Amino acid sequence: MTSPILLAVEGLTVSFDGFKAVDDLSLYVERNEVRVVIGPNGAGKTTLLDLICGKTRATDGSIKFKDTELTRLAEDKIVHEGVGRKFQTPSIYENLTVFQNLELSYPKGRTVFGSLFFRRTPAITARVKEIAEMIYLDDDLEKSAGLLSHGQKQWLEIGMLLIQDPELLMLDEPVAGMSVVERERTAELLNRISTNRSVLVIEHDMDFVKDIAHKVTVLHQGKVLAEGKMDDIQKNERVIEVYLGH
Numbered sequence: 328m329t330s331p332i333l334l335a336v337e338g339l340t341v342s343f344d345g346f347k348a349v350d351d352l353s354l355y356v357e358r359n360e361v362r363v364v365i366g367p368n369g370a371g372k373t374t375l376l377d378l379i380c381g382k383t384r385a386t387d388g389s390i391k392f393k394d395t396e397l398t399r400l401a402e403d404k405i406v407h408e409g410v411g412r413k414f415q416t417p418s419i420y421e422n423l424t425v426f427q428n429l430e431l432s433y434p435k436g437r438t439v440f441g442s443l444f445f446r447r448t449p450a451i452t453a454r455v456k457e458i459a460e461m462i463y464l465d466d467d468l469e470k471s472a473g474l475l476s477h478g479q480k481q482w483l484e485i486g487m488l489l490i491q492d493p494e495l496l497m498l499d500e501p502v503a504g505m506s507v508v509e510r511e512r513t514a515e516l517l518n519r520i521s522t523n524r525s526v527l528v529i530e531h532d533m534d535f536v537k538d539i540a541h542k543v544t545v546l547h548q549g550k551v552l553a554e555g556k557m558d559d560i561q562k563n564e565r566v567i568e569v570y571l572g573h
């Protein structure tokens with residue numbers, strides 16, 4: 328039987344000139360789980376994602392993704408293992424169309440030959456359309472990405488990750504700056520995509536967290552302060568004291 332745990336972070340520590348931004352942190356994310364990480368500014372949330380995607384190197388501890396230890400892998404290898412990461416600011420190509428942005432992100436195989444001789448096939452076109460529908464952009468395929476609204480740009484970037492079919496998708500504040508309607512549609516999107524992948528989200532918008540989180544992890548000073556269902560987290564006195572009460 329395959330393990331229900333997709334990502335196992337154990338004893339993870341990173342120290343910047345002696346300051347531990349992430350300090351002996353352990354956390355387990357199951358398959359098809361939406362986990363939200365919350366906590367005050369500077370708690371170590373972004374650093375945690377940086378460590379998982381290989382942007383920052385751990386000082387100590389382990390990050391196991393299925394059976395693979397990620398702490399020593401290069402960033403591109405981690406992507407190839409099935410971990411996709413979206414940063415706060417969208418990194419889309421504004422002067423290309425929605426279709427072209429998605430097509431560019433389609434996995435081309437790892438050889439130089441594969442990327443040099445990339446050709447649009449019916450299968451690729453079908454996949455681009457399928458993803459565009461998922462991210463509410465099927466009517467905008469020929470539109471320049473630069474003309475999309477802020478929320479649509481965020482969805483496009485999520486689509487550019489989804490087309491690579493990651494088993495773990497990590498998102499840093501996906502609904503920041505979005506309208507109420509866009510937030511609702513993003514929640515719907517995340518609920519839908521987690522039927523066959525796990526999602527790890529950093530978020531400050533508590534209404535959005537309630538809509539998407541299966542489980543919430545609260546970070547404080549690089550450590551796990553509390554973990555559980557959102558209803559319990561909201562009643563937790565320590566959490567109210569350091570974060571939710573502010």
Ligand SMILES: Nc1ncnc2c1ncn2[C@@H]1O[C@H](COP(=O)(O)OP(=O)(O)OP(=O)(O)O)[C@@H](O)[C@H]1O
Nearest residue numbers: 343347348349366367368369370371372373374375
């Ligand atoms: N490369 C680095 N060098 C030195 N200090 C760093 C580095 N990266 C992060 N830090 C520090 O680590 C701490 C945790 O930062 P991090 O960005 O992970 O917090 P966060 O929980 O994401 O906060 P926010 O909600 O403000 O985004 C902060 O004190 C930050 O200044």
